[in-house]
Amino acid sequence: MAPKISDSESDADDVIQISNRRQRKQVHFDANSKEPKKDKHVDEKDNHDNKVSKNKKKKKKKPQGNENLQGANGGYAWEDEIKRSWDLVTVDEEADMTSLVASLIDARKKRAAKRNVTPYQRGIIRTLILTLDCSESMTEKDLRPNRHAMMIQYSIDFIHEFFDQNPISQVGIVIMRNGLAQLVSQVSGNPQDHIDVLKKIRKQEPKGNPSLQNALEMARGLLLPIPSHCTREVLIIFGSLSSTDPSDIHQTIASLVDERIRCKVIGLSAQVAICKELCKQTNYGDESFYKILLDETHFKELFDEAVIPLPVNRINKGFTLVKMGFPTRVYEDTPTFCSCHSRLVYGGYFCPNCHNKVCSLPTVCPCCDLMLILSTHLARSYHHLMPLKTFNEVPVENENFPTDNCFSCQKTFPVLKNNKTGKLLTSSRYRCSDCSQDYCIDCDVFIHEILHNCPGCESKPTI
């Protein structure tokens, strides 16, 4: 029976209270107008499912029905000309490939821009509370099949990716449902537990109103016992336009700031003033932690952003030594019980501190509370600390390239020439500045996103 106080006085100026989905769509673009989204169309190219055409049909119908809704000078999203993905590739007579190549380069630039190569000191040992909105607004079908299902699916992917990139971190999951915050998955470092819970939630019907304050308070409570060498983060997926809070949420935000808890919000509808304030306050005035999604792909991208550890902030210093154990693995002929699940398993790892058997790593020893990891887990995080340099595109000017094949995959570089002038449009070569080897774009992406090793630099015999 929480008193339902909507913090409308604060959102009044920013939030446009609309239930109409299409109008909201327009708000999206306004809200994000600061952010250059020019490259967006490149993405949409892959996205050319029939959804585009479906939307088009719907949008065409609407204004015919209620003509009195039409604004004099536009302003409604549905009045804009629909951009089909295939319209983007314009075949002009000058050079039929020009635009295609341009889009290729755009895509490349976009990827390059996303990469952060500054060797920041990052908070590698993270604790993150994933807060999911499971209120009624999540039944909206603007994401397919609906917001709730998509959010859960992406959350599962996120958990996989998160633990893949941050093996020594921990996650807890809280959901906002029926005006309450509910802890569904305890803070732990085992991805499987979280995924099982998420799969269970998928079947639950979203219900009631969300309460941002309750969720934040719960996250704060969960993060309080976390030692200072870990980062404290909250990632909120927020689909509603209002929050039902029992008391003053500003006080909660102030206490979050005190506790150095950093919040990131992914909004599924329009911008909400309180979320904006929350992100700004908890991230030392940085507003970029509040993002509204544009479409499904963007949603995924926003999740991916949250996987990369945050740079250590000047104010948020937590340089410490952390005591950890490196257990040895043993094989046994007869199964014995593990102390973590009380299951019979063959072999496992013995805690070097108390000689107690655990069956999987990384984990915290259930007996002596020592963090147990493998050295490989540490190595997994090294690339965050020492990012690989971005490869530079080789200029076209001189057409004498040292090689015709990609150094790492042997693929022959494509020759993209302007039909009339015979000039090369792009060299399609991306060069590492350290070893001056040329790579194709696919290898460039693979090397920077998965491998984190430059094959050329690694094959130099000298250091």
Add this chain to the structure above:
Amino acid sequence: MDAIADPNFKHQGNKLNAVEESPSLLTVVIDITPQLWTEFDGKKGKKGNILDVLKALIVFLNAHLAFNISNQVAVIAAHSQGIKYLYPKSGSNSNASELDDDHNDHYETNTDKFIISKNMYRRFRNVDETLVEELYTLFKEEKKNVGKLTQKSTLAGGMSAALAYTDRVTREMETMSLKSRIMVITCGSEKNNREEIFQYIPIMNCIFSATKIKCPIDVVKVGGSKESTFLQQTTDATNGIYLHVTSTNGLLQYFSIAMFIDPSLRQIIVKPNKGSVDFRTSCYVTGRVVAVGYICSVCLCVLSIIPPGNKCPACDSEFDERVIAKLKKKPVVPRLAKKKSSGHISK
């Protein structure tokens, strides 16, 4: 992370749906650094061990090609000055390397091609000829490189390239559900340990990407010490096979018995590498092996002692003094009397 954490203690679901017909790519990375092999030759008192290995390798590659019409192979050599693709040949397409007989006429005088008969099956011959040809030029180049400086092994570079190649072929053949694996052939050396330090991070990166693209890495180590910490970790994490052979005799049998186990069968079959893997790390300062250590939360370096001056020796960040004080605190042993009384209460 699961796969890295420990592939051995988990039921790995039913991956058995991989049908036999699905083609597979075998990428071989072979370390042909002459110094290593000469050293090995010296120890065995027999010359040309590398030739034995290469002969076995060629037969092995042919066998792999014979399994399935769509199977593919690639061979990368890590030599003293860098890496080189032996097959597919640089500058040619992997699928379209149709060599004409007359095209190769001037190589006929080459005595190294004694393995290849003119009547050999076309696909075998394409691979074999290119391989021998490229090896020949490579060895000739290596002759000139004798005096050149070599500080680290180029194996990590070769493995990186192999992964990139695997990624490319997988992408190109997306519709065929291509399986892939990488086989690393290296020669053991007593001096190797020093080199491994510089390779730690690159090899680790290779391991992670291999698990990500689900490509097992098999390792064959010829001679040298039985253990090879990083390469053993590689096979362990990627569900590959680690094989250590002391001599090159009968290498082909080893290859065909141990290396042809299909990845989907690997959980059932007892692999030669079943045994303990050294997962310990060494301390950044003292170099001792660490069981319980301290980790700098900024750069993740492992320390066995609390560094002097409360400063990380690797990244220079200063540690929080309170936390250090807490870590330095000796454990407090509760008095015996107290323990007894509490025992009474619980009764």
